[in-house]
Amino acid sequence: MIIDSIAYPIEIEFPDIIPYKVCNTGVDWITTLDSGVAGPHVMISALVHGNEPCGAVALDWLFKQEVRPVRGKLSLAFMNVAAYNAFDRENPTASRYLDQDFNRVWQSESLDDPEVTRELERAREVRPIVETVDLLLDIHSMQHKNPPLMLAGIQPKGRALARQVADPEWVVCDAGHAEGQRLRDYGGFSASNSKKTALLLETGQHWEAASAPRAIANAIRFLRTTECVSVDFGEDFLVKQPQPVPQRTIEIIAPVTVQSEQFRFAEEFHGMEIIERKGTVIAMDGDTAVKTPHDNCVLIMPNRRLQLGKTAVRLGKLVD
Ligand SMILES: [Zn+2]
Structure with a gap:
């Protein structure tokens, strides 16, 4: 989408x-x-x-x-x-x-x-x-x-x-x-x-x-x-x-890369949202749920031009 x-x-x-x-x-x-x-x-x-x-x-x-x-x-x-x-x-x-x-x-x-x-x-x-x-x-x-x-x-x-x-x-x-x-x-x-x-x-x-x-x-x-x-x-x-x-520092754990033609975010994210709970579903990539890997997960620059093989969003961890 x-x-x-x-x-x-x-x-x-x-x-x-x-x-x-x-x-x-x-x-x-x-x-x-x-x-x-x-x-x-x-x-x-x-x-x-x-x-x-x-x-x-x-x-x-x-x-x-x-x-x-x-x-x-x-x-x-x-x-x-x-x-x-x-x-x-x-x-x-x-x-x-x-x-x-x-x-x-x-x-x-x-x-x-x-x-x-x-x-x-x-x-x-x-x-x-x-x-x-x-x-x-x-x-x-x-x-x-x-x-x-x-x-x-x-x-x-x-x-x-x-x-x-x-x-x-x-x-x-x-x-x-x-x-x-x-x-x-x-x-x-x-x-x-x-x-x-x-x-x-x-x-x-x-x-x-x-x-x-x-x-x-x-x-x-x-x-x-x-x-x-x-x-x-x-x-x-x-x-x-x-x-x-x-300053505050965020470590990116992994970029989320679009793996299917049907990638959709769970909400219209704009970036820098902090998702409190580990395991929260932030997107569906085809049938696969994309979940936050840890607590206090920061969404960095969600992409609006979602294409196969491209970065959908990067997930970060607030470190200091
Ligand atoms: Zn640029």
Whole structure:
């Protein structure tokens, strides 16, 4: 059953990113700024999903501030620009991607495969730069109006970085999706023996007005945390934003993957519901009941576009 009934207003102005096409990296839409001083390669990426403009808003803001790294390198990357350009206000969810989800192709089996899709072509183009990145913030947003989330992966290093950024309130520690790996999990980002670390920010609903300043504020905090910019960078902007609250961490136990053509949720969940009792039926997947595996189970981002083999919802455990 596909429920896509909630039409959210488009309150965010999609920035004109044309000025950022021709770059100094040899790869369109990725600009790398080099401080000339030793330090990590920090990247902020936007538009991994074409209908999620907040990352582009943050990058546009950073460009207009003429951000410059004080150590290491800073890359500002617009990823699936073709999907962004396909955005249609009459059908705003359609441009998440063109041929396949850009955020599920990040494994060498896909990237090295001869298969050609527009997303794979773009991923292959940006891959050599991504492989040199030490610290990544990948900015996304959500289908539904949920509080912002920081997806930190399953390694302690991701959780530690999310804690240092100290925004937003909810930190979600998860392994990703059965259908394919995300950019934030690619290569060293998810390897325990690598210092490379990535965070994925979900700013809130894709087009809600509050998502845009959240993206900018989080980008500022991320750049400060990585010491890519000075400690007072973006202060004028940050003082006008809501101050961060103490963080709470959720560990994802397992994603629920759609196994049949007849998957339906027991209720119209919107996300961040806390189901108190273990064994509560939250969905039927064909004839199989999907039950909460433990008490105080948090429903993370239930999917409205339910398709076979895709993630229906992720179940989390409140840990602190
Ligand atoms: Zn996204």
